[in-house]
Amino acid sequence: MNDVFLPDIACLEKVRDETPDTKTFTLRFRDQPNGNHFHFLPGQFLELSVFGCGEAPFCIASSPTRPGTFETTVRRTGQLTDQLHRLGNGDEVGIRGPFGNGFDVQAARGKDMLFVAGGIGLPPLRSLIWNVLDERDRFGKVTILYGARTPADLVYKHELAEWGKRSDVELLVTVDVAQHDWKGNVGVVPILFQKVTLHPESTLAYVCGPPIMIRFVVRDLLTRGFKEAAVISTLERMMQCGIGKCNHCAIGHRYVCRDGPVFNYRQIAELVE
């Protein structure tokens, strides 16, 4: 019987500042450096331990198409994330997982892919975005709509520039407020829908961001003709065990950590208690 609470040790290989309060951590397992034992799907999450401080759930932000190391992007917002942000290259953390269902990448083959992200909601979608881009010919049109509060709050600026240059990706970025030196869009994420052409019948929409953004984006998508099952999101709850036992993330008799965190909008509508 494997011990479900025993973490593997991983080392921080690289720490990159994304925004003033957000960092991306590149990790490698200390005892199995090639990471061959670690199979995950985009959308799955980890329980990451900062020893002495505890454990918290974070999505895997890197793509399974790039094995060896894996990444997670974390905003400094509580005790554990504060401690995590103090760690640097070579420091050790604990990893349990991957947990959750993840995005169904196989079922998305041949479809147009629409990604709608707000703020720190881009990291879980980034895993899927890179998976799609690394297997680009298996998918249809790729559209990425991304918004943040200010230009400084945009994560993965480097990659946004790269996606913006690609001819096989349509990327639109907006910010809620900006100074005069910002040349891009200003406004909340739904304003971007006016600037792209969507084909709801052949498209899967992946939405992740703060609850208020999700609410408006989903409403917009449904009025534009998206089926509820074609609108896919990943939910956030306080998940402690990752295996559907501790009950922190329960919604009715479903567990976000085990039955989710990825749900389509029809499933979300059925999540009531």
Add this chain to the structure above:
Amino acid sequence: MVFTIAREGTTKWLDKLLEAGEVIAPVRSPCGDVIFSALRSPAQVVWDFENPLHPPKRFVLPQTDPLVRIKLNGQRHEAEPLYDDAPRTLFNVRSCDVKGIAFLTRMHEAEPADASYLRRAHNLTIISLACTTPCPPGFCSCTDSGPFLSGGYDLQLTDLGGSFLVEVGSEKGEAAMAKAPGLFQKATEVEVAERKALEAAAKTRFGPETCHFGSAMRRISTGRVQDALWEKMGDWCLECGGCNFVCPTCYCFSVKDLGRDGTWVRCRMWDSCQYAAFTLEASGHNPREHRKERMKRRFFHKVSAQYYTRDGLVGCVGCGRCIKTCLGTTHMPAVVAAIRKGKWHE
């Protein structure tokens, strides 16, 4: 097989059980309360008692349960799982508590199995004492968990006066008897009939508490309990978490690292779904900020058909401890009655 043991024989038997490991039994505390505690001598055992406020849950799922030890050697962290394989006997526990442990075991066995709990449960022998007099707040007849059990125990004792009837429920029970061979005789038909009569008599002596789970389950499972009713009941909840901590079937937990300076023990700790921080996320978002939502969650988990289908049991064993502990009267029978009637008692 059914046996008997003479009342005076139990001392010798308990001595043998104590030689084999820890024995947890109801004992009188210095303050006069009856509590479940590790036995030092057989003379401490209380035979006639109302069920203690705290169930023996903590001997299989401790309030602070060490799971993993993490050590820092230089720059290197090493993590090792911690297990408690000590043999333990629960002696003279009541039928409802046996059912409570069965509920916990079923939940921890579900995939992925929880080795930490299961190893402790595997080494636990449960010797229950059937309730010939139901306790005043008990309503175990509504939850099929008493006053006598038809299974789930390793041994079930019935007080026949001068002797105890011993029903064997498992190999662990047989092993517990084998520690003191010669003390047990095959029960006579008269003794078995006496046990049946005692059970029938006990069933007529319940107090006024009842709990009609059926209609409450139907309403809770289909979301047909009015929000205003949850709100009203939520207003009566003091958010103390007492109902969770005395409940034989509550197991929700948090995981915390205890220790300092490079040696930590990661522990599972009891938590309460009635606390506001139970679902609080680091972002500040709290999906169950209001008491009504938390109360709804507690009773959905305990009484809904969705969980009943999954677990095969309602999350209540009818022990009545929440009645004793809840200052706000939002205990199981009151809430179930309110849901059934659509009206809070005021």
